[in-house]
Amino acid sequence: MTDTETFLDGLFDAGVLIDTGVEGLYARSGRFEAIIEGIDAVVSAVGGGDGAEVLRFPPGMNRQVFEKTGYMKNFPQLAGTVHCFCGDDAGHAEIIAALDEGRDWAGQQALSEIALTPAACYPLYPLAARRGPLPEDGRLFDILSYCFRHEPSKEATRMQMFRMREFVRMGTPDDVMAFRERWIERGAGIVKTLGLEGAVDLANDPFFGRAGRILKNNQRQQNLKFEMLIPVESQEKPTACMSFNYHQDHFGTLWGLKTADGAVAHTACVGFGMERLALALLKVHGLSADRWPAPVRKVLGV
Ligand code: 5GP
Ligand code: ZN
Numbered sequence: 001m002t003d004t005e006t007f008l009d010g011l012f013d014a015g016v017l018i019d020t021g022v023e024g025l026y027a028r029s030g031r032f033e034a035i036i037e038g039i040d041a042v043v044s045a046v047g048g049g050d051g052a053e054v055l056r057f058p059p060g061m062n063r064q065v066f067e068k069t070g071y072m073k074n075f076p077q078l079a080g081t082v083h084c085f086c087g088d089d090a091g092h093a094e095i096i097a098a099l100d101e102g103r104d105w106a107g108q109q110a111l112s113e114i115a116l117t118p119a120a121c122y123p124l125y126p127l128a129a130r131r132g133p134l135p136e137d138g139r140l141f142d143i144l145s146y147c148f149r150h151e152p153s154k155e156a157t158r159m160q161m162f163r164m165r166e167f168v169r170m171g172t173p174d175d176v177m178a179f180r181e182r183w184i185e186r187g188a189g190i191v192k193t194l195g196l197e198g199a200v201d202l203a204n205d206p207f208f209g210r211a212g213r214i215l216k217n218n219q220r221q222q223n224l225k226f227e228m229l230i231p232v233e234s235q236e237k238p239t240a241c242m243s244f245n246y247h248q249d250h251f252g253t254l255w256g257l258k259t260a261d262g263a264v265a266h267t268a269c270v271g272f273g274m275e276r277l278a279l280a281l282l283k284v285h286g287l288s289a290d291r292w293p294a295p296v297r298k299v300l301g302v
Pocket of ligand 1: 158
């Protein structure tokens with residue numbers, strides 16, 4: 001990498017990620033995927049003994065669930081929805097004409113039943129609530145989804161499509177707070193195992209607009225969100241590579257999720273930004289995994 005080259009340019013030049021012409025949308029090389037698989041295995045090794053139920057989601061979710069979750073109200077700037085053509089021959093002809101003339105053809109597109117998943121755990125809550133009240137000791141899920149957030153950027157760490165692995169705990173306030181505490185400690189252990197340096201800090205989500213400022217403040221004042229920050233793009237602005245979220249009774253109330261004794265369930269989740277962790281490794285240890293420290297290679301299997 002030359003001095004003027006960005007981290008992303010270096011990743012392209014080394015063939016680790018491959019440019020698609022859209023910022024934040026990249027093809028992954030086999031070398032990159034091997035690192036992702038290694039991180040996935042490390043996370044599984046740490047959390048695997050807890051008896052979590054495994055679910056893997058497609059990158060799209062039920063749009064009605066997406067709407068009810070409030071994403072379109074709170075983060076309209078990040079949301080992505082799937083639109084499809086449901087018209088007739090005249091509509092088809094209009095699309096062809098618009099394409100040939102380089103005009104906007106979106107007028108022939110209608111909102112579909114599917115929205116792009118913005119956070120891996122959003123599709124989970126209604127599925128869990130449908131099963132009825134939680135068992136006595138609550139529930140624990142191990143989930144993964146490709147997520148979408150519309151934030152095109154030249155920073156490798158800000159992708160529009162990326163994978164989020166999560167553990168999600170549902171139960172009493174004590175259950176879910178203990179879960180989050182345990183994962184903050186475990187997260188620090190994972191960072192150390194990977195030969196990285198990170199720090200946990202209080203955070204907030206990028207709620208939109210003026211009304212969003214109040215929501216941001218509430219989230220911070222109530223210590224609802226912590227992030228594991230690791231320097232990747234720069235030392236001054238470290239990157240959130242994990243997040244530890246306490247939702248209080250927000251999703252429990254929204255979806256009618258109850259504990260065994262009929263109280264509204266509380267929930268918490270820990271999220272691992274898979275690409276961001278891989279990029280942190282590539283930044284700190286270099287673009288060739290075969291030259292990484294032996295213990296790090298061993299734990300990742302690369
Ligand atoms: P959160 O829901 O807390 O914003 O995101 C959970 C985790 O997903 C973050 O801690 C981070 O690791 C990852 N993440 C969030 N936004 C992005 C992004 O734009 N690109 C990538 N690659 N990962 C992200
Ligand atoms: Zn979550």
